[in-house]
Amino acid sequence: MTAAPRTFRIAAIPADGVGKEVVAAGRAVLDALAEDSGGAFAFRWEEFPWGCAYYERTGRMMDEDGLERLKDFDAVYFGAVGWPTVPDHISLWGLRLKICQSFDQWANVRPVHFLPGVQSPLRKADDTELDWVVVRENSEGEYAGLGGRNLSGRGQGGEVAVQSALFTEVGCERIMRFAFDLARTRAHKKVSSVTKSNAQQYGMVLWDDVFKRVALDYADVETESVLVDAMSAKFVLRPEDLSVVVASNLNADILSDLGSALAGSLGLAASANLNPERRFPSMFEPVHGSAPDIAGQGLANPIGAVGSAALMLEHFGLPDQAARLNKAIEATTAAGILTRDVGGTATTEDVTKALIDALDT
Ligand code: GGG
Numbered sequence: 001m002t003a004a005p006r007t008f009r010i011a012a013i014p015a016d017g018v019g020k021e022v023v024a025a026g027r028a029v030l031d032a033l034a035e036d037s038g039g040a041f042a043f044r045w046e047e048f049p050w051g052c053a054y055y056e057r058t059g060r061m062m063d064e065d066g067l068e069r070l071k072d073f074d075a076v077y078f079g080a081v082g083w084p085t086v087p088d089h090i091s092l093w094g095l096r097l098k099i100c101q102s103f104d105q106w107a108n109v110r111p112v113h114f115l116p117g118v119q120s121p122l123r124k125a126d127d128t129e130l131d132w133v134v135v136r137e138n139s140e141g142e143y144a145g146l147g148g149r150n151l152s153g154r155g156q157g158g159e160v161a162v163q164s165a166l167f168t169e170v171g172c173e174r175i176m177r178f179a180f181d182l183a184r185t186r187a188h189k190k191v192s193s194v195t196k197s198n199a200q201q202y203g204m205v206l207w208d209d210v211f212k213r214v215a216l217d218y219a220d221v222e223t224e225s226v227l228v229d230a231m232s233a234k235f236v237l238r239p240e241d242l243s244v245v246v247a248s249n250l251n252a253d254i255l256s257d258l259g260s261a262l263a264g265s266l267g268l269a270a271s272a273n274l275n276p277e278r279r280f281p282s283m284f285e286p287v288h289g290s291a292p293d294i295a296g297q298g299l300a301n302p303i304g305a306v307g308s309a310a311l312m313l314e315h316f317g318l319p320d321q322a323a324r325l326n327k328a329i330e331a332t333t334a335a336g337i338l339t340r341d342v343g344g345t346a347t348t349e350d351v352t353k354a355l356i357d358a359l360d361t
Contacts, residue, residue, distance in 0.1 A: 009075060133182060194251050
């Protein structure tokens with residue numbers, strides 16, 4: 001008796017700018033993969049039209065019952081949020097952060113590695129290696145949304161704003177255990193914790209204290225605690241010394257952009273916003289934003305979105321299929337089929353087609 005095919009229900013939210021192009025590319029590659037699976041698995045997509053254009057029409061970045069409608073999907077496949085006609089804090093909080101925080105996607109995993117055929121500012125010697133995972137605390141920290149503005153002095157130069165960062169012992173501990181567990185699966189078993197605890201003497205000192213305590217349970221994993229400024233330098237100067245880097249919401253966001261630029265382009269970087277308890281859907285998206293300057297021109301690099309699709313397949317328990325996607329990415333870049341951000345002339349469509357063709361290799 002043959003097993004029934006497993007069908008995964010995925011909510012696609014392309015949102016803004018190049019998000020639309022890269023989600024279409026990722027869907028095409030995933031559908032080709034499913035078609036090729038001989039019916040072993042399938043994807044059932046529903047696309048949601050939310051984003052900045054939707055906001056301009058309705059005054060909302062997503063429908064009022066949007067979270068309710070998303071909650072029974074197996075995953076959310078997201079593009080990018082932001083457009084110049086809507087203030088960035090409104091678009092970000094109204095869609096991407098709303099989903100991450102409401103669905104308790106507290107672990108944001110952002111792998112960074114070299115791809116064959118892609119020039120990197122770090123690849124001076126052939127033996128330079130870069131294979132990191134930045135683990136971003138994705139539920140609190142500097143993105144807790146705590147603070148306010150005292151508008152009484154507005155227009156007279158007297159306005160005051162407070163933005164607080166929230167660090168909880170529970171929040172710190174769970175992201176650190178996640179980082180340590182991940183490090184145990186890797187050849188280089190090391191976790192680097194990043195803070196600015198010399199200057200931020202409350203939340204980040206709690207982070208350091210929790211890190212030291214959690215590390216005691218992982219004696220087989222090497223550790224270090226590094227200030228974020230020093231870590232930025234280390235990314236550039238000693239990339240081979242890093243494996244898993246765990247940091248707060250803001251620090252990890254900045255460091256992962258630096259990491260992907262060092263690997264060759266922000267357009268290559270994949271990410272997973274995970275609810276590790278699986279009570280809610282997790283969300284998979286390229287690290288890059290909506291890039292209004294190149295949107296709609298066929299210049300967007302789809303590799304970050306396709307790499308994110310590979311992370312989604314791993315989450316679905318299909319590691320062999322994830323490996324097929326990653327191999328197709330490597331075959332495509334190695335063949336020199338590259339978009340403009342990585343020095344090539346290929347369009348989004350050219351790269352998508354090459355990725356689909358490479359699934360057979
Ligand atoms: N695909 C990622 C995305 O849309 N990012 C938009 C953005 O501005 N993000 C800021 C952040 O997540 O900190």
